[in-house]
Amino acid sequence: xxxxxxxxxxxxxxxVVGVGRAGSVRIRDLQSPQLPPSPLKLIGFVSRRxxxxxxxxxxxxxxxxxxxxxVDVAYICSENVSHEEYIRLxxxxxxHVLVEYPMALSLASAQELWKIAEEKGKILHxxxxxxxTEDYAFLKNEVAGKQLLEGSVYFTGGPLEEERFGFLAFxxxxxxxxxxxxxxxLAFISATMEEQKENQYLKMTANLETVDKRPLTWIxxxxxxxKREWHINFLFDSDRLESIPPPTQGxxxxxxxxxxxxxxxxxxxxxxxxxxxxxxxxxxxxxxxDEIQKHCQHLKKEGSSAGAEGTV
Ligand code: NAD
Numbered sequence: 650x651x652x653x654x655x656x657x658x659x660x661x662x663x664x665v666v667g668v669g670r671a672g673s674v675r676i677r678d679l680q681s682p683q684l685p686p687s688p689l690k691l692i693g694f695v696s697r698r699x700x701x702x703x704x705x706x707x708x709x710x711x712x713x714x715x716x717x718x719x720v721d722v723a724y725i726c727s728e729n730v731s732h733e734e735y736i737r738l739x740x741x742x743x744x745h746v747l748v749e750y751p752m753a754l755s756l757a758s759a760q761e762l763w764k765i766a767e768e769k770g771k772i773l774h775x776x777x778x779x780x781x782t783e784d785y786a787f788l789k790n791e792v793a794g795k796q797l798l799e800g801s802v803y804f805t806g807g808p809l810e811e812e813r814f815g816f817l818a819f820x821x822x823x824x825x826x827x828x829x830x831x832x833x834x835l836a837f838i839s840a841t842m843e844e845q846k847e848n849q850y851l852k853m854t855a856n857l858e859t860v861d862k863r864p865l866t867w868i869x870x871x872x873x874x875x876k877r878e879w880h881i882n883f884l885f886d887s888d889r890l891e892s893i894p895p896p897t898q899g900x901x902x903x904x905x906x907x908x909x910x911x912x913x914x915x916x917x918x919x920x921x922x923x924x925x926x927x928x929x930x931x932x933x934x935x936x937x938x939d940e941i942q943k944h945c946q947h948l949k950k951e952g953s954s955a956g957a958e959g960t961v
Contacts, residue, residue, distance in 0.1 A: 657687070657688035660690050661721040662692040662722065663679060663690065663691050663721070663722045663723070663724060664691075664694060664723050665679070665693075665723075666696075666723055666725050666726060667725065668696045668703070669727075671749045672694070675724050676691065676694060679691040680704055683905075687908075688912060689722070689908070692706075692709070692720050693707045693714070694707075715739065720744060722746070722747065723735070723739040723746050724746075724747045725746060728813040728814060729754060729814045730754065730814070732748055732752055732754075733752070736748055736752060737762065741769070746771065746772070746773050746774065747774045748773070748775055748776065750777060750826070751822045752773070752775045752931070752935075755939055756932065756935045757939075759931070759932060759935045772911070772914045774911045774914055776907045777823070777931075778900075778907050779824075781906045782900050784893045784894075788827070797832055797859060797861075797883060798884045799863055799884050800863075800865045800883040801868065801883075802827075802865075802879060803880040804869050804870070805877070805879075806870075806875055806877040807872075807874075807875060808851075808873055816941075816945075817842070818840075818855065818869075818937070818938035818941040819935070819938045821869045824867055824869065825867060825937055829933060829934055832865065833860055834933055835859060835865060835933075835937060836857065836859075837937050837941060838864075839856045840944045841854050841945070851870070851872065852871075853870075853945070855941050857937070
């Protein structure tokens with residue numbers, strides 16, 4: 650085995666695009682010394698607001714970020730509706746991309762972005778911190794070796810505006826990603842969406858099925874005052890799982906762990922099989938989100954035309 654090197658052989662200049670909650674954590678992580686030393690070096694950040702400097706990181710224009718030879722990597726941490734455009738711009742400028750989930754708001758767009766990344770020979774990494782948490786590790790362990798008979802996941806949280814974050818099945822793809830990681834590929838069966846625009850309230854119910862034709866229901870309820878919580882109910886052949894112990898360490902360093910996975914990809918340390926598996930997982934989840942959205946849009950259209958007929 651080669652001994653751990655103290656200094657990375659090559660450094661990758663990084664620019665962070667979008668300085669909200671996720672972007673700020675990324676900047677903090679990039680500015681914190683790592684052991685072993687990270688091959689990533691923060692060059693600056695891009696924001697629509699005038700933010701000046703954040704510690705030593707300077708604000709740079711999008712054009713400079715795209716054209717600078719110092720920038721090898723872009724972290725896309727802006728709102729979901731802008732992800733696709735930024736990914737396209739940075740990949741075409743010859744940069745590697747790390748994007749906070751979801752990478753795009755349709756399956757077709759994600760497939761296209763992946764094609765560009767492959768043609769350009771660049772890494773396209775979609776962050777999936779939901780698979781790096783303590784509660785997910787608990788679930789993975791609980792589920793191992795058991796046969797699921799039926800299950801549901803019910804998530805509540807504050808409003809997520811569609812204009813900024815996209816259709817709910819995309820903006821909340823973390824739940825779907827966990828279900829797929831726990832129970833394998835899922836088939837879309839049906840979905841409904843309850844919406845009260847004036848109250849910023851949304852409730853999506855998606856009926857899914859495992860390859861063994863076991864029903865899995867995903868409910869996502871969003872509105873002002875709704876606490877960020879998720880409830881599970883998994884009935885197995887052996888027992889039932891209805892609660893997850895609270896994490897002992899909070900969600901510590903999950904963005905940093907995601908970054909470590911990205912670095913492995915940059916350094917060519919992830920196997921082709923693992924890369925292909927991850928890509929398949931991401932596209933599968935985005936494909937289901939796409940089906941949920943199309944189904945709900947279809948129901949909405951049918952509902953409004955039935956309503957229109959009713960008034961004739
Ligand atoms: P946020 O609202 O806190 O931040 C979004 C930021 O992006 C804001 O500062 C906004 O000004 C900026 N922004 C929006 N459009 C932009 C544009 N066109 N160009 C540049 N900047 C722009 O949201 P957030 O929670 O940080 O989420 C950002 C992304 O991270 C989303 O894709 C979300 O799905 C993902 N994500 C967030 C978390 C989390 O814990 N916050 C977890 C996982 C994934």
